[in-house]
Amino acid sequence: MKVFISGNIAESGVKLLEENNIAVTWWKENRQITVKELIGACQDVDAFISVGPNKINADFLNACKHLKVIALHAVGFDNVDIKEAKSLNIPVGNTPGVLSGATADTAFLLMLAVSRKAFYLHKKIINGQWQNYEPTPELGIELNGKTLGIFGMGKIGMEMAKKCIGAYGMQVVYHNRNKNEEAENEIDAKYVSFDELLKQSDVLSVHTTLTPETKDKFNIEVFKKMKPESIFINTARGGIHNEQDLIFALQQKIIWGAGLDVTNPEPMNKDNSLLNMESVAVLPHIGSATQKTRSAMANLVAKNIIAGLKGEKLPHQIW
Ligand code: GLV
């Protein structure tokens, strides 16, 4: 049996595959593989591990009907046409749970960095602009006792909320399609309407999936309902905010700051004006990028592939 991997995964996962007599072939170039190249690479393999935002659309699936299993090295699956995979009977797996802590850490890091303008000030030092002790021009804001709003209270949102409660005694409000009883009982999070979430949040952190309903959800009309001193954090998917509207909202001081681990498009262009703003921090989609988490993800991916090639139900099957 053979599997094609469209990027890098941790050694532990590769080992697991090889121990199960599955031969591994890799995409080795330092750029995202195109759909055409992907279709070519998957012709003589039995399974596919998707690393990064590969478009697993109807064209790809129909050209690769022979695949016995597809395993995503990710929790999000907005890049996959699940309906088509199902109709072609190709099981698709993902890696939920294991990356919640690392992704919440990234959201927390961005929140703190934005609140003290850390990335901007770091850049000033690099540019030789640290001339004297000058506390006045670039003052930050403190997070103690503030209100955290979570849009999409699932596993990652819960972890972010716990960190903010522990570190700053923040109050937590959230908005979801359905109430999250565990969040209400365990961390006293309060369910509010979407408009109330915008109105109450000092920090608004996005932890939902990208769907037709959440696409461009954070647009100028929405930013206008947020507090002028609020911080917007997105570690979920860049498509959930409208980037031009976000730039406008920050320039016009409609909101105070923004921290992004996901952008639209990715990679972000180096000339993007967000990168020159004081209370903005941007990271290149590193939510799950710790040694421990990537190793756990590689193991889950390998287990999904091993089960799929045996014709068994995947341990973490999306459909
Ligand atoms: C990364 O973005 C993931 O979905 O795991």
Ligand code: GLV
């Ligand atoms: C800052 O370093 C202070 O002493 O206030």
